[in-house]
Amino acid sequence: MTGPELIEKMGLDDLDSAGRERSDPEWLDRWDRDWVKVREWCVNHHLMHDDVEPLRRVHDLLRRHVPFEWVENGAERQLAVVHPDRAPGYLRGAAVLLHDDEFVAIIEGEPPSESEQWHVLKAEVTKELAEFLRSAEVTEGDPRLSLHAHASTAADYLKQMELSAHLYANQLDNEEDRDWLLECLDEFAYAAFLAGYHARAAQVKLLEPHIIRGMKVVRAAQASGQQLKTKRTPTTTAVLKEIEKLRNEGKNISAATRLAYQRGYGSSADANRRLWYDHRRKKL
Known part of the structure; x- marks a missing residue:
């Protein structure tokens, strides 16, 4: 049986309709089976055949229909396949x-090895x-x-790692040995980079509560400012109209x-004067 035949036989080609059809336990248990x-079928096909295209067809179908969800921790957020407990029953x-x-x-x-x-990560x-x-600097100071x-500094370290790896490898006469050493050094570099990344991420976790709290304060201040602006606009307009009327009268x-x-x-009176000049400056 091919991948498309499996999809058709099991009714997987119209999963959206299947999800709307029924939701009783017996129906959902049938889907689980x-x-x-x-x-x-996928495991058997993998063991018996070299053709991976049918497997990819099944995989693509799963990726199209199984929903994704945002998973969060502190300020970190990433998209992931929904947990089975939160997926639609079928x-x-x-x-x-x-x-x-x-x-x-x-x-x-x-x-990949x-x-x-490491080569992909290093390029990125x-x-x-x-x-x-x-880019422009985002902070001030030293x-x-x-x-x-x-x-x-980070770019210099990456270049130095590359240079050192080839210097060590060139000490060997056999090309196969050189390739082996370079591969080992790549593995060490990859592991060291990830260790540093996660160690730094762990350090930042200690600051995330303060970052999140600061973001909430900024958003609250922005919302408050907008509300204040909304409330003050009619009053401000009335003041400016009154001043303009008096100016037209020759005052x-x-x-x-x-x-x-x-x-x-x-x-x-002083606040009115500042408001008027500010209004005139914006019009200019």
Whole structure:
């Protein structure tokens, strides 16, 4: 049986309709059993055939229909396959499959080696550091602690690691031995980089409560300012109209702002004068 045949036979080609059809326990249990059969078919196909296309068809179907959810911790947030307990009932088994590392490995193949992953990661980090160096500084203070300084130092370390690795490898006469050593050094570099990354992330976790609290304060202040602006706008407009009316009657600005205040417009004559000049400056 091919992947498309399996999808058609089990009614997986119209999962959206299946989800709307029924929701009773017996129906959902049937779906759980069907997803177990899907896994068994994929495992057997993997053992008996080299063709991975049918497996990818099944995997693509799962990825299209199983929802994703945001998972959060402090200020960190990432998108992940929904937990089976939170998946729609008829897709519980499908979510289980996408959380099954062995099943995913069967479909996607073995993950790249750590050496290969290091080369990809190094290229991404190098590109990001270059972008940091082109961007403007985001903080003030001693330049030795600036964004550019940290980015430049990190880039220098990456270059030094690459240079040192090849210097060590070139001490060996056999090409196979050189390749082996370079691969080992790549694995060490990858592990060291991830260790540093997660150690730094752990340190930042201690600051996240303060960061989140600060963000809440800023958002609250912005919301309060907007509310205040909304409340004050009609009053401000009325003050300006009264001053303008007095100006049209021939009053100078001092007299107009003072009379407006005396008639109940504005908090003081001086405040009215500042408001008027600010209004005129914005119009210019």
